[in-house]
Each structure stands twice: as structure tokens, then as C-alpha cells.
Amino acid sequence: MAGFGLPNLSQLTEAFRKAQQIQKDAVKLQEELDALVLEGFSEDRRVRVTISGNQVPQGVFLDPGLLNEEPQVVEAAVLEALQAAHLSSTETMKARMEELTGSFGNLNMPNLLGG
Template sequence: MAGFGLPNFGQITEAFKKAQQIQQDAQKLQEELDSLEIEGANEDGRVKIWLSGNQLPLRVKIDNSLLTETNDQIENAILEAMKVAHENSTSNMKTKMQELTGGLNLNLPGLSDSNE
């Protein structure tokens, strides 16, 4: 009766063990990402923004010399730094997830190349 193409019990047990390990590793990764600080800066470095590895804003530093610029220049510098910080954080998260999954292409939302 074992000829129906069903995996044997050992294969099922091994699959559950692997799933448990991935879940434990994912929890560790979540904690690691929470503790990371990833920096992004605008081109001239007068605005710096730090995000956690999970892309939560942590802090902002604006050089006083930027405050003499126009509102548009200040806003653009802040936006540029935010984009760089987000790109750095996303890239870091994607790398960590690929390490966790052993390079499996899981097509996770927000981490696929088509969204970059």
C-alpha cells in the first residue's frame, strides 16, 4: 500500500524539523534586524537617517548648514537620505532572508527584484 507516491514517515518528520528550524532562525533574524541600525545619507552628507533592519525610523541628523537652504532643498535632501536608508535596509534584509532560506526563491513581498 506504500505505492501511492506518499512520502514515508521519515521524510515527513524531516520536513517538520526543517520547518521548525527555519521558524527558529526567522525569530533570531527578526531580533537581529530589530537591533541593527542602518544609515542613509544624502549626496553631500548633510542629512543622515538611521533605520532599524526592519525599516523602522530610529533617528535623523541634519547639519546646521542645510537649514540656510530653501525649503525645497531641505526637503529634497531629507527625502534623498530616506531613500538611501530604505534601499540599504531593504538590501540588508533581502540578503539576510536569502541566507535564512538557503537561497530558495520564496518571492516574498517587498523583497523581490521587481520592486527595487
């Protein structure tokens, strides 16, 4: 069969084995990201937002003195902290996914792609 551009059985078996492992690892990663709590702060650090690794908001903490400020100042500080937490979560999720999928890119199956 390999002469017709098809992968041999051992290549397919290895691909399926790796795909199953990635699926198991993905479930584990999802659980880890759900449990992970990341923080983001406003520039003046008077607001802290916590968010899960899967970008689920967990909490907002305000310095009591901030509440004496104009509403626009409070809103800007909360937005800064939220954006920082979201960025942290996004970067963490991306890095973990790259770790997970990196091993799949190492499959050596030239016949599968016609190479």
C-alpha cells in the same frame, strides 16, 4: 505508502525538523533586524537618516548649514537620505531572509510534490 506518491515518514520528519529550525531562526533574525541600525545619506552627505533592519526610522541628523538653504533643498536632501536608508534596510532584510530560507530549498522530497 510511497507507492501512492506520498513521502515516507523519514522525509516528513526531516521536513518538519527543518521547518521548526527555520521558525526558530526567523525569530532570531527578527530580533537581529530590530537591533540593527543602518544609515542613509543625502548625496551631499548633509543629511543622515538611521533606520532599523526592520525599516523602523531611528533618527534624522541635519548639518546645521543645511538649515540656511531653501526649503526645497532641505526636503530633497532629507528624501534622498531616507530613500538610501530604506534601500539599505530592504536589501539587508532580503539578503538575511534568503540566507534563512536557502536551507529549506535543499529538502529532497520528490514524492511530496508528486515527482
